Amino acid sequence: IMKIDGVDSNRCYTNNVNQMASTLGIEAARTFLIKNICDILNYQKASIDVSHVILLVDFMTFRGEPTNINQTGLTKMAPG
Numbered sequence: 001i002m003k004i005d006g007v008d009s010n011r012c013y014t015n016n017v018n019q020m021a022s023t024l025g026i027e028a029a030r031t032f033l034i035k036n037i038c039d040i041l042n043y044q045k046a047s048i049d050v051s052h053v054i055l056l057v058d059f060m061t062f063r064g065e066p067t068n069i070n071q072t073g074l075t076k077m078a079p080g
Contacts, residue, residue, distance in 0.1 A: 015036075017029050021061075033066070034050075034057050056069065
């Protein structure tokens with residue numbers, strides 16, 4: 001879509017983190033996750049330091065693709 005004439009790639013937005021990772025790369029997906037989680041926590045008036053959110057998101061993306069943080073996602077990350 002971003003290559004279609006008339007589409008402003010600076011104003012395109014998606015909330016699909018997997019699509020974002022495959023199109024723009026894992027760093028874009030990582031940045032999106034950090035911003036999205038911080039926005040949700042701020043909306044709920046939770047006081048969690050951003051460094052903890054970054055640690056969580058780094059754990060979710062260290063394999064080069066976004067991984068869920070649930071029992072299945074954690075099992076996929078287990079060694080061996």
